[in-house]
Amino acid sequence: xxxxxxxxxxxxEAPADAEVVSHQLMMRAGLIKKLGAGIYNYMPMGxxxxxxxxxxxREEMNRAGAVEMTMPVIxxxxxxxxxxxxxxxxxxxxxxxxxxxxxxxVQPTSEEVITDVMRQDIKSYKQLPKNLYQIQTKFRDERRxxxxxxxxxxxxxxxxxxxxxxxxxxxxxxxxxxxxxxRIFDRFGLTYRAVAADSGAIGGDLxxxxxxxxxxxxxxxxxxxxSDYAANMxxxxxxxxxxxxxxASQAMTKTATPGKATCAEVAELxxxxxxxxxKSLVLATDTLDETGKAVKTQVWxxxxxxxxxxxxxxxxxxxxxxxxxxxxxxxxxxxxGCKPGYLGPLNLQKPVKLVVDRxxxxxxxxxxxxxxxxxxxxxxxxxxxxxxxxxxxxxRNVVAGDASPDGKGPLAxxxxxxxxxxxxxxxxxxxxxxxxxxxxxxxxxFLEMGCYGIGITRLPAAAIEQNHDAKGIIxxxxxxxxxxxxxxxxxxxxxxxxxxADKLYGELLAAGVDVILDDRNERPGAMFADWELIGVPHRVxxxxxxxxxxxxxYQHRRDAESSKVDASTALDFxx
Ligand code: ATP
Ligand code: MG
Ligand code: MG
Ligand code: MG
Numbered sequence: 373x374x375x376x377x378x379x380x381x382x383x384x385e386a387p388a389d390a391e392v393v394s395h396q397l398m399m400r401a402g403l404i405k406k407l408g409a410g411i412y413n414y415m416p417m418g419x420x421x422x423x424x425x426x427x428x429x430r431e432e433m434n435r436a437g438a439v440e441m442t443m444p445v446i447x448x449x450x451x452x453x454x455x456x457x458x459x460x461x462x463x464x465x466x467x468x469x470x471x472x473x474x475x476x477x478v479q480p481t482s483e484e485v486i487t488d489v490m491r492q493d494i495k496s497y498k499q500l501p502k503n504l505y506q507i508q509t510k511f512r513d514e515r516r517x518x519x520x521x522x523x524x525x526x527x528x529x530x531x532x533x534x535x536x537x538x539x540x541x542x543x544x545x546x547x548x549x550x551x552x553x554x555r556i557f558d559r560f561g562l563t564y565r566a567v568a569a570d571s572g573a574i575g576g577d578l579x580x581x582x583x584x585x586x587x588x589x590x591x592x593x594x595x596x597x598x599s600d601y602a603a604n605m606x607x608x609x610x611x612x613x614x615x616x617x618x619x620a621s622q623a624m625t626k627t628a629t630p631g632k633a634t635c636a637e638v639a640e641l642x643x644x645x646x647x648x649x650x651k652s653l654v655l656a657t658d659t660l661d662e663t664g665k666a667v668k669t670q671v672w673x674x675x676x677x678x679x680x681x682x683x684x685x686x687x688x689x690x691x692x693x694x695x696x697x698x699x700x701x702x703x704x705x706x707x708x709g710c711k712p713g714y715l716g717p718l719n720l721q722k723p724v725k726l727v728v729d730r731x732x733x734x735x736x737x738x739x740x741x742x743x744x745x746x747x748x749x750x751x752x753x754x755x756x757x758x759x760x761x762x763x764x765x766x767x768r769n770v771v772a773g774d775a776s777p778d779g780k781g782p783l784a785x786x787x788x789x790x791x792x793x794x795x796x797x798x799x800x801x802x803x804x805x806x807x808x809x810x811x812x813x814x815x816x817x818f819l820e821m822g823c824y825g826i827g828i829t830r831l832p833a834a835a836i837e838q839n840h841d842a843k844g845i846i847x848x849x850x851x852x853x854x855x856x857x858x859x860x861x862x863x864x865x866x867x868x869x870x871x872x873a874d875k876l877y878g879e880l881l882a883a884g885v886d887v888i889l890d891d892r893n894e895r896p897g898a899m900f901a902d903w904e905l906i907g908v909p910h911r912v913x914x915x916x917x918x919x920x921x922x923x924x925x926y927q928h929r930r931d932a933e934s935s936k937v938d939a940s941t942a943l944d945f946x947x
Contacts, residue, residue: 373854375890379416382902392588394836395520397845401906403832403853410517410525414829417906418855421832422528426507428559428850429530429826432482436552438503438532441484445509449475451484455804464512478511483801483823490819491807497537497817500809501545505532507828519914521829522789523590528828535819537811539798542820546578546796549824557582558706560831561848562838565788567593568603570610571796578796578822583788586837593788594770598781605785607771611777626702789834790827797821836907845907854888856880856946857908861896861915872924872939873914879943904929910946 379402386396387406398404403418406545414422430440449467452458457465458477466478480486486504494500510529517525532549536542550566557564564584573581581604583593595602603611772785802808802819811817832851849855858877863870873889880887888908889901896913903911912923913934924942927934937945 373888375888375892378888380892380902380906381415382905383597390520392519392522392533392837393840394522394588394833397836397840397905397907398520398833401845404521404819410523412513412521412524412526417707417853418832419853421847422829424851424853425541425560425828425831426528426530429592429828430507432552432556432559433505433530433532435555436503436548438505438534438549438552439505441504442506442508443479443482443489445511446476446477446481447482447485449477451488451805452477455484455801457484464514466511466513479508480510480512481529481823481825482506482508482531483533483797483821484805486808487805487819487821488802490535491594491805494807494808494809494819500535500537500819501541503532503534503545503549505530505824518777520833522833524829527830530826530828532824534822534824536822537809537817537820539820542796542798542822543578546794546822549794549822553580553582553794553824554827557584557792558828559850560835561850564791565593565595565602567595567788568607568793569793570604570607578794580794581788581790582792582794583793584831584834584838585786586789586834587787588837589787589789590685591629591788592785594783594785596776596778596780597784599776599778601776601778601780601783604788605770612770612774633691635864637672679906752765789830789837791831791834792824792826794824795822797823840907843901844905847907847909849909852909853906854886854908856887856912857888857903858887859896859899859903859911859913860890861913862893863891863914864893866916866919868919869914869916872919876912876914876924876939876942883943883947885946912942912946 381402383400383402386400390396390399398418399406401417402415403421405413405415425464433440446468452461453463458467458475461480465480468476468478470476489504490502494502507528507530509526510531511526514523514525514937521527534542534545536545554566562584564582566580566582569579569581569679580656581591583589583591592605593602594605594608663765707839749904770783770785772783775781776783776785799818799820801821807819809819835848835851836845839848847853858873858880860869860873863873873891877887877889890903892899894902900911907929909929911927911934913927913930915925918936919939922939923936924939925934926937926942926945
């Protein structure tokens with residue numbers, strides 16, 4: 373590629389809304405251009421990176437026996453109604469109507485469609501196992517799209533789905549994918565960790581996230597430097613025994629007298645000022661019998677944690693975070709008969725013990741509020757910023773220095789960016805959609821499934837968070853937009869320089885090296901600044917003086933200085 377033909381547009385300054393370095397550098401290097409909130413043009417330079425990420429993913433997925441296909445971006449709602457997700461999924465699911473008023477969704481993921489495909493085609497256990505994947509545009513109407521491609525609304529995901537005859541085979545398919553993911557992330561050349569993740573309602577241990585380590589990561593991950601124990605914070609907390617620190621910070625208990633509590637009374641009871649801001653709040657009431665024993669626990673108040681989506685709200689069955697799970701808004705409304713974030717009037721018949729989660733009550737994030745005058749705290753504001761990560765970590769059930777569950781030493785905590793996720797699904801979707809096959813015994817059985825995602829467009833952002841300096845991006849070779857850039861100095865004045873650059877360019881192309889020749893006739897300073905910003909890992913400068921001595925200058929993007937290379941050996945050196 374010649375720079376004069378390519379599309380290069382670099383900026384001196386990043387736009388004001390770019391908060392993290394990857395977003396800033398992607399904008400400045402001209403990799404992406406914003407079209408709307410969480411929606412970006414992938415510019416030619418950025419698309420080259422994305423294509424390289426895709427190529428590695430595709431190669432390793434194929435090697436692992438998965439087969440590529442493509443499913444529609446726009447999907448009929450009927451399939452999503454079969455699994456209930458059309459209603460359950462909350463506002464992250466973009467629902468649209470066609471001219472006839474029929475409902476459709478823009479795919480955030482594709483379990484329904486792939487299950488529909490497979491129930492039509494898989495008749496017998498003899499056709500199993502199968503693993504199908506696509507690399508396709510997704511849309512999630514994220515509550516807070518931010519950080520550029522890191523949390524976009526439109527993004528590209530590789531999503532794969534495995535189908536097996538029984539649980540054992542499905543677990544084997546899962547392990548094949550987990551191993552393929554390790555190969556994929558090794559090839560990207562990034563520092564990452566595979567961590568155990570919560571497998572939600574399905575249970576079991578077959579859910580892992582692949583987290584690229586970066587201080588700006590949105591996820592906290594817990595690991596043991598002395599062993600291979602690693603889990604995301606949710607999983608680690610769910611498994612951890614209740615620590616004293618946690619117990620002390622968790623519950624403030626007060627006894628309320630029977631009757632209706634006004635919002636002012638509740639606020640006072642909870643020791644939170646009316647207009648206070650809390651990160652999240654779970655208020656549970658234990659109904660006590662005459663002896664003071666709790667006979668019933670009910671959750672009255674459900675407020676969002678600041679770091680979760682609108683449709684993921686913590687639901688408490690009993691006080692104690694380990695017992696909480698995530699539920700969707702409609703589930704909560706149905707179960708508790710009130711909207712999350714609203715404090716239902718406390719119509720107390722018997723003495724109750726009110727327990728508020730202190731971790732959350734102590735933190736400032738948002739104002740809780742409600743819909744019925746005088747029985748609620750007013751002034752809901754969902755949109756406040758997240759609390760500082762340190763503040764959260766400090767009050768966690770699991771903190772650095774705690775003993776690792778495997779007994780192999782103290783735990784450490786670091787932050788990560790979720791770039792991949794492997795998940796054993798079981799028969800959740802095949803049951804809901806009646807996707808069966810005839811087993812060896814001649815009887816219909818539900819397909820056993822797994823799903824496996826990689827954030828194709830999130831990955832370059834994660835790579836930049838991990839690899840940059842004051843001058844710009846430093847790409848690992850495997851996903852660099854170009855691996856080598858040739859920079860001839862004043863080729864219009866020095867025909868030898870132009871000739872040497874053209875020759876080396878031709879040879880590198882012939883050798884299959886992904887090279888770009890900067891033939892724009894820029895001043896050296898401006899030219900170097902561009903390539904340092906864009907982050908091409910290998911740069912060769914062809915200057916008149918060195919060339920007279922038969923030499924070129926080579927500089928790796930991480931090197932402070934250039935070094936001389938014999939022009940005659942440059943090709944071998946760069947291949
Ligand atoms: P997150 O926790 O960051 O919201 P997720 O757990 O909702 O991600 P999955 O449903 O597991 O995401 O999707 C598979 C992969 O898709 C993720 O591991 C991530 O790399 C990528 N991904 C998810 N949401 C986004 C997004 N909004 N923008 C870019 N990539 C995303
Ligand atoms: Mg998400
Ligand atoms: Mg996640
Ligand atoms: Mg995930």
